[in-house]
Amino acid sequence: MGLSFEHVTLGQRVLFGSGQAAENLASEVERLGARKVMVIASEQGRATAEQVTARIEVARFYDDLAPHVPIDKAEKARTAAREGGVDLLVCVGGGSTTGMAKAVALTCGLPVVAVPTTYAGSEATNVWGLTEASRKTTGVDDRVLPASVIYDAGLTLSLPADLSVASGLNALAHCIDSMWAPRADPINQALATEGIRALRRGLPAVRNDPQNLEGREQALYGCYLSAVAFASAGSGMHHKICHVLGGRWNLPHAQTHAVVLPYVLAFNAGAAPEAARRIAAAFGTEDPVAGLDSLRGALAAPRALKDYGLTAGDLPEAVRLILPVIPESNPRPVTGENLLELLSAALNGTAPAAPPSHPHTH
């Protein structure tokens, strides 16, 4: 019952303020003493990047990007940075843009200032990813952690509501799943709890009105915390299930997460009372499952995997593939039987059931 953990806090400066990106970036560039800034942004994101960098001197805009950071694109960008005598990378955009800045930082050791314009969360982690011949390699290196992140919810206003809610539900899954992930500890649990609270406030507001700046701020802040918590705690049961379903049956990422999450929460809550208490408190409800359910209702989140092509016949194989990858840290033992039950319920969208042995959590 003792408190025992190892927690690594990643050092990073976060500047958060709507409409303040250009100003905050200028102050960061000055603080870091940078003289040759390479701005990484996609062609479509160029106008935003120019607006954000209006108050700094830019040595070069770099836009030769592609999703998942192909290694040859990364090599070209590294050469450009090296030959240009660049001393700071500023990335303005979504996950692929941040990913490219990280790929350059990985070998060049340059500091990165990230200005995210989506809810990707990559800017808050020390995880990098590269793709070669359609194989993705990922790794962890503190050199790729952006020194500073500048959040400006104004830059996210053009994200469509559907995509925003899908990203937000994914972030919510990171927060909830990190409660019982392999490296879960009270510190990343507290940050995940704060993330749930922010997402619970922000996402319905964004859904109702994508131009609602306060909602955007809460959603962006919650997504940041979800990335911090997830990077710290690792992947739990929920992410293992979704990874298998997505990989084997090509189910859509966001929808799979949205459907599976309440089933994993109901499955684990009774065996993880401290996590359940934190999640419920963040939702402002007595019961964590009820809290999540009410949020999903407000967001009109998808409710059944059968709507995305999974069939009952797939479930035995799913159980076989998922069972061996469930983390040992999972608070409730997972068996072929209770996993099949969970997946059947998620398939059909029936109400998530608490385990019979823990009736008090329902």
Place this chain on the structure above:
Amino acid sequence: MGLSFEHVTLGQRVLFGSGQAAENLASEVERLGARKVMVIASEQGRATAEQVTARIEVARFYDDLAPHVPIDKAEKARTAAREGGVDLLVCVGGGSTTGMAKAVALTCGLPVVAVPTTYAGSEATNVWGLTEASRKTTGVDDRVLPASVIYDAGLTLSLPADLSVASGLNALAHCIDSMWAPRADPINQALATEGIRALRRGLPAVRNDPQNLEGREQALYGCYLSAVAFASAGSGMHHKICHVLGGRWNLPHAQTHAVVLPYVLAFNAGAAPEAARRIAAAFGTEDPVAGLDSLRGALAAPRALKDYGLTAGDLPEAVRLILPVIPESNPRPVTGENLLELLSAALNGTAPAAPPSHPHTH
């Protein structure tokens, strides 16, 4: 009403586990690749330091320490580290010991692994302090932030209950006051909330039985979070009041904090609903003031400044000295009149009053 903040997260590794200090230290020394370790510990702390460093090679034990890190002692230690070719500082002890390691790191740039044996909290901050001719200089420098902190509640079992509770109440004051300190933001508020929760659980357990390891763990964990939150958010109204009272009338530090805290909380809570909500949730009560009051009752905390030598005649001067140093960030405007009221109540130990304009918070 927008969300706007700048939050600096200090990168640090925390290894927390009772009875695991020697093991965790060995793994940190290996991870850091250190070959010449100087262990800083007081003469009285030597036995503990030897126990904690039993599994590593120690180049030198250094024990020429004094409270508040006199500059000449720091210079001697720096010379010893330099001449000894030291590549890692390990400090085992309380605030003065950690302070000496920081003083050496400040000029030598050596990494520090801190093994705290008290609730001082200095190990979690980038603040250093040096004393020259009885003048204290403090500063902030990331070089003095310990790379790793190893918490072992077993090392705190010999701390007397009274001292432990006094330190813990001081940590609680850091948590609560950081809610409205100049650099308060939702991230350090969330960490402060988690700190309150841990202290609320740990301190009564330690008071009832100083050998209660679970209580010690919660208290130690809470003190760590209070230091993180306070270093991030800065000094609020409470600390400004206590600093003036302690400096001008030589009131005892811990007791002054314990008495003043509920009055500041009651004063501000109605004007800071989000902070009040967080504090109440951490106490598990509806009302934050009631939650704090119940904890103070369980701890038999001191209740009136008059018991420590302050008199009604001192209050006008106290108001004059305190008024100009109240941070602008304070959620409720402070006037000579309401400050005098607050101090009078704290002097006499009468029940903390919520402001009349916010009757719903009482």
